[in-house]
Amino acid sequence: MPLLENGHHVADRWTALPDAEPVPDDGPVLVSLDRLKAEADTLWTRSAPIGVRLPNDVPVSALVAAVGGALDRLSLIVLSFPAFKDGRAYTQARQLRDTHGYQGSLRATGDVLRDQLYFMARCGIDAVEIDSTDPEGDWQASVTTFGAVYQPASDDRTPISVQRLAALGRKGVAA
Amino acid sequence: MYQYDAHDQALVDQRVSEFRDQVSRRLSGALTEDQFKPLRLMNGLYLQLHAYMLRVAIPYGTLSSHQMRVLAHIARRYDRGYGHFTTRQNIQYNWIKLADAPDILADLAAEQMHAIQTSGNCIRNVTSDPWAGVAADEIEDPRIAAEILRQWSTFHPEFSFLPRKFKIAITGAPTDRAAVKVHDIGLRMHRDERGAVGYEVIVGGGLGRTPIIGKTLRPFLPKEHLLSYLEAIMRVYNTHGRRDNMYKARIKILVEALGIDEFRRQVEAEWEPLRDGALRLPPETYAAITERFAPPLYEQRTGSVATLVRDPETDPALARWVQANVAPHKVPGYGIVNISLKGTGQIPGDATASQMELVAKMADLYSLGEIRVTHEQNLVLPHVRLSDLPALWRTLDAGDLATPNVGLISDIIACPGLDYCSLANARSIPLAQALSERFSDMTRAQAIGPLHINISGCINACAHHHVGHIGVLGVDRKGEELYQITLGGRSDEAAALGRIVGPAVPAHQAIEMIAGFVDTYLAIRHPGELFIDTVERLGTAPFKETLHAAA
Numbered sequence: 042m043p044l045l046e047n048g049h050h051v052a053d054r055w056t057a058l059p060d061a062e063p064v065p066d067d068g069p070v071l072v073s074l075d076r077l078k079a080e081a082d083t084l085w086t087r088s089a090p091i092g093v094r095l096p097n098d099v100p101v102s103a104l105v106a107a108v109g110g111a112l113d114r115l116s117l118i119v120l121s122f123p124a125f126k127d128g129r130a131y132t133q134a135r136q137l138r139d140t141h142g143y144q145g146s147l148r149a150t151g152d153v154l155r156d157q158l159y160f161m162a163r164c165g166i167d168a169v170e171i172d173s174t175d176p177e178g179d180w181q182a183s184v185t186t187f188g189a190v191y192q193p194a195s196d197d198r199t200p201i202s203v204q205r206l207a208a209l210g211r212k213g214v215a216a
Numbered sequence: 217m218y219q220y221d222a223h224d225q226a227l228v229d230q231r232v233s234e235f236r237d238q239v240s241r242r243l244s245g246a247l248t249e250d251q252f253k254p255l256r257l258m259n260g261l262y263l264q265l266h267a268y269m270l271r272v273a274i275p276y277g278t279l280s281s282h283q284m285r286v287l288a289h290i291a292r293r294y295d296r297g298y299g300h301f302t303t304r305q306n307i308q309y310n311w312i313k314l315a316d317a318p319d320i321l322a323d324l325a326a327e328q329m330h331a332i333q334t335s336g337n338c339i340r341n342v343t344s345d346p347w348a349g350v351a352a353d354e355i356e357d358p359r360i361a362a363e364i365l366r367q368w369s370t371f372h373p374e375f376s377f378l379p380r381k382f383k384i385a386i387t388g389a390p391t392d393r394a395a396v397k398v399h400d401i402g403l404r405m406h407r408d409e410r411g412a413v414g415y416e417v418i419v420g421g422g423l424g425r426t427p428i429i430g431k432t433l434r435p436f437l438p439k440e441h442l443l444s445y446l447e448a449i450m451r452v453y454n455t456h457g458r459r460d461n462m463y464k465a466r467i468k469i470l471v472e473a474l475g476i477d478e479f480r481r482q483v484e485a486e487w488e489p490l491r492d493g494a495l496r497l498p499p500e501t502y503a504a505i506t507e508r509f510a511p512p513l514y515e516q517r518t519g520s521v522a523t524l525v526r527d528p529e530t531d532p533a534l535a536r537w538v539q540a541n542v543a544p545h546k547v548p549g550y551g552i553v554n555i556s557l558k559g560t561g562q563i564p565g566d567a568t569a570s571q572m573e574l575v576a577k578m579a580d581l582y583s584l585g586e587i588r589v590t591h592e593q594n595l596v597l598p599h600v601r602l603s604d605l606p607a608l609w610r611t612l613d614a615g616d617l618a619t620p621n622v623g624l625i626s627d628i629i630a631c632p633g634l635d636y637c638s639l640a641n642a643r644s645i646p647l648a649q650a651l652s653e654r655f656s657d658m659t660r661a662q663a664i665g666p667l668h669i670n671i672s673g674c675i676n677a678c679a680h681h682h683v684g685h686i687g688v689l690g691v692d693r694k695g696e697e698l699y700q701i702t703l704g705g706r707s708d709e710a711a712a713l714g715r716i717v718g719p720a721v722p723a724h725q726a727i728e729m730i731a732g733f734v735d736t737y738l739a740i741r742h743p744g745e746l747f748i749d750t751v752e753r754l755g756t757a758p759f760k761e762t763l764h765a766a767a
Contacts, residue, residue, distance in 0.1 A: 100455070125251075125254065125377070126254060126337065126377055126459075127377065127459055128337075128374075128375075128376065128377025128378060128454060129454060129455060129459075131373065131374045131375075131376075131377065131454070132374055132451050132454045132455050133455075135374050135451075136451075139489070139493075140489050154251060156238065156255055157377075159371075159373070160371075160373040160374075160376055160377075161373075162373075163373035164373050164374055182237075186230060186234050187227055187230050187231075187371060188226050188227075188230060189223050189226060189227065190371070191227075191367040191368060191370050191371070192367070192368045192369075192370075192372055192373075192443075192495075193493075193494035193495060194373050194374065200494070201223040201224075201367070202367070202501055202504070204223070205221070205223070205504050206500055206501065206504060209500075209504060
């Protein structure tokens with residue numbers, strides 16, 4: 042499945058590791074949350090990046106606890122959209138970015154459709170696995186659908202309300 | 217009323233382009249119906265029994281005469297010459313072709329309208345008091361906050377794929393004309409002990425198959441925290457609302473399952489990091505939105521509706537209409553004119569293109585160009601000079617729009633029912649029509665006084681039958697359409713669910729039962745006592761006796 046990072050079609054450098062397989066010494070590996078909890082001591086001794094799969098019914102607080110409050114030890118968190126209608130991971134993304142200040146990559150997997158990319162990008166998701174013949178075109182088309190936004194989210198777009206106040210020469214709300 | 221700026225206009229225009237592209241991908245087969253469905257639903261397009269149904273948003277029920285003319289144009293050009301005003305202050309068209317939908321949205325956008333989020337599992341059109349801004353008992357105009365909520369919820373990236381649809385209502389007056397206690401979130405404006413204005417936040421109300429009166433989540437929320445607090449509520453709901461069973465997916469089920477105290481604890485925990493962040497609403501933001509609601513320019517006048525009714529010079533038919541349909545306005549010399557879409561034998565809430573154009577013309581002549589849609593499926597001209605009432609009444613009467621029955625027994629709320637809707641079990645419209653014929657004597661209707669009958673064609677309760685003074689629910693028993701009657705429901709500040717009286721019966725018997733209940737009420741009421749108050753005082757027992765007497 043094509044992988045987009047920040048809108049660019051790239052090769053996946055991550056090794057998605059089934060729980061039964063041994064952890065290789067080198068290279069970025071993606072593990073389950075259970076394995077991260079169980080093998081934390083050995084996993085953190087590796088020098089290569091660690092990523093984790095976060096199911097959409099697990100609270101973000103459980104992941105934060107599993108890494109001892111240090112989300113910056115993770116380079117990738119993979120979110121799950123089992124069906125496009127199931128929007129729980131949008132909230133997980135915003136909690137990770139806004140509440141916990143996670144800076145690494147957030148990747149959407151599962152039933153990812155072109156028309157959702159706009160919402161995902163605004164929630165701080167920077168990478169997606171999408172079944173498409175033109176993934177870069179899809180990303181570009183979706184994230185540029187709307188020229189402005191009404192509400193603050195986990196991206197750096199300035200909401201219309203703030204633009205209006207600035208235009209009126211008043212103090213903005215997002216100080 | 218609210219005027220779009222360049223930002224608002226650009227967003228609805230871009231939405232039209234996006235949907236045009238989505239429709240073309242559907243028509244070419246690039247999108248499956250399954251993939252297209254959530255996209256069309258977020259643009260108000262349903263697939264019904266006979267055709268596509270398009271629901272157009274009328275934010276908090278306010279529209280201009282120009283916008284009403286666009287609604288008439290859509291009815292003529294793309295539908296069969298009429299539209300249906302809904303209990304959520306929107307309008308629906310029942311005979312739409314998919315290929316026309318993008319053009320319709322473009323016509324709407326040209327007059328600052330849209331169908332954004334009128335369906336789908338997202339935050340829907342925010343509803344409010346149809347008399348907002350003009351009601352004599354109002355604290356502040358709730359449409360300012362309603363517009364702020366509209367903008368915040370529009371294309372909200374986190375809350376566009378919720379467990380289920382989400383409805384917010386707001387009232388700015390102590391008399392609740394927005395039914396805030398039966399919404400997912402209800403906001404009731406009031407003042408704290410220091411006189412500051414804020415909101416009681418009510419959560420988990422709703423009707424449908426599990427009717428519940430909402431509970432107070434927070435007695436007083438300062439205005440500046442409105443968005444951050446609602447974002448916290450939505451976040452808890454999006455995370456924990458059930459997704460395994462669509463009939464248990466509304467927030468009311470989550471609130472019941474957790475208990476209001478635990479739900480509150482979770483909301484407060486989510487709110488803590490949000491409350492002083494980018495969602496905070498300083499007075500300047502309220503002021504900036506208020507500015508876009510150009511205030512109506514009233515003249516210095518005197519007089520009240522009551523004086524006009526008592527004046528012996530007033531034509532009795534006009535006086536009767538004024539008494540039933542015209543409400544006191546906050547400005548002296550003006551009245552709030554309610555236009556009944558419940559003429560005898562008429563389909564509740566339906567209006568023809570010609571009627572819409574007539575109302576638009578009357579709004580231009582007599583109501584500063586403004587119109588409202590009520591959740592009772594009527595229309596309102598909110599700023600009418602009392603001296604203009606006779607001329608307005610004569611013109612409306614000529615257009616079959618002066619039925620003097622607003623709030624009375626024949627002002628029936630009904631859903632489209634089995635005549636149109638793929639969910640319905642029974643027809644609502646023919647029963648509503650028959651009841652309006654039965655109670656067509658307006659003198660008697662006024663003697664009976666305020667009485668709401670609500671008829672839903674299935675348990676999804678689009679006509680809010682649980683909160684009708686007399687509620688009627690259509691059910692299907694082995695292919696027969698039967699009607700279950702409830703008494704004592706109400707959706708105002710004393711909101712309560714009706715109680716079932718008697719077995720479900722065929723339509724003709726339901727009509728006799730309701731007529732019997734009315735006779736009983738007239739026989740046992742205290743002088744001046746409303747129907748709902750008699751039911752509250754005595755319970756359903758005296759009415760059940762009527763049933764036994766009739767059996």
